[in-house]
Amino acid sequence: MESIIKHDLPSDTHSVDTPTKAAKNECLLGRPPHPQEPDFDINWPQFLREILDASGQVHEHNDTCYKKTPFSMNSLSPEDCDRLCRFNYPIDLVPESFMDENGKISLKRGNERVVGYNPTISGSFQCNTDLKFVGSGIFGFAVSLYMTLYAAKSDLSSAVIMSALSAATKALEKYGPLSDDEERCRKLLLKTLNQISARRELSGQQVACALLGIGNHVTDARFAVFHWSKLLSWISIAEFPPYAKPTQDISSM
Template identity: 35%
Template structure:
């Protein structure tokens, strides 16, 4: 990820490099590592670009003049940075390494046994990125898509919002409210950036936060993620019940009450820790001293409960 930040995004901590990367000059970033149910690790990252306006400013400019040069350049930037359709096959036939092996298992088109001059051609690169997008970005519905659907009375909708009918031919601003609608040429293809996916060679998603609603949704998602417990409530209560039961099974008549209390807390803690699910990748990351988050700035702790209590004492709210 450090290489991704420096080589692809062109992030410079000293802010002296004004050339930038594939998305422009990166002003700040915040990313955290998440483990999937199968244990594999991936990163969720937010990126702030130099000169980027906040959603309200973009909306105001779009309402004032949706045909302005600013709106046209923003739409062009988004269309060039975000793709959501399978790249077409090249007109000329060419055989690339990703035809024989999974595209994620090969490092591009340069490989022993293949003609180097042919593999460096644009035709070979186009065929390779086509294979990569087909394997990594095309969505196939599964039970996970509908796990929040209740019974058969409600129409099933993919919780990821991916459907063949969800298409938009062009990116445009709504002149009435200034809302930005992004182009979507294939409703079953996750957003991707061609340069990023060719470099990291795995599935990805990329999103532009262009409205206040999107910004709030992302903020809620990140806050919910970094504060969520790895241990589900029903598992925690079951572990606590087991700890109390085991303590009562012991002969503790001679122990003082305080000793029993300490033993209870100790057993509860041990029982809860034993129920934590950690993948091998997470354990190895910790043992190797690798980072589990990547930030460009230092942050102060935000004590929400204390602040809420103070605000309520200053300005009492009848609803709370």
């Protein structure tokens, strides 16, 4: 396990002084040293160190560390920042790996702020990682549950957002017809919804299901695609003018 998960920085390396974020991220766009190069053993440790620094593998406190506390980072002293960090950094150093009475394995740790990583994965993919051993017992159950919830979490669907938008519009209509300003606000909210739907992040499971055409749920019911706006405009453009095309003349229908 010590050969797979590391909690210290490569030996005989140094941090590169990069004044700007753009300069710091330059190394993330480069090609890793090739293993067959004659000086690979010399260049690889320093290359890996720069990747770890640029990808945030060495934990630095930020507002996310305290989002579940009533305190802001700017109001805390350095000692309080370490004490209240919800990620529990810095972590006590571990001279040698050991297993406690509950079966939890504590791997060797030479740096109190380095997040667990694998040198090959970090150097090849050049990104931030958080490697942990998932065993049995209470700790293993907790980590397994966390990973399951993280991978299977679902975002707010467009149907739910549209339902909330519709309810808000109906609440406005109780006070009379919508004014021009209110109508513009309604259209702005609708465009915002469309942007949210277009830019929402998809999990790997959702993408795989879409590419394989297997759907994202299991049911014995059958559904058909229903173009609601086209149906309303076909019924009566005069009754549903928001769905009319700009080139259509309502008075001639």
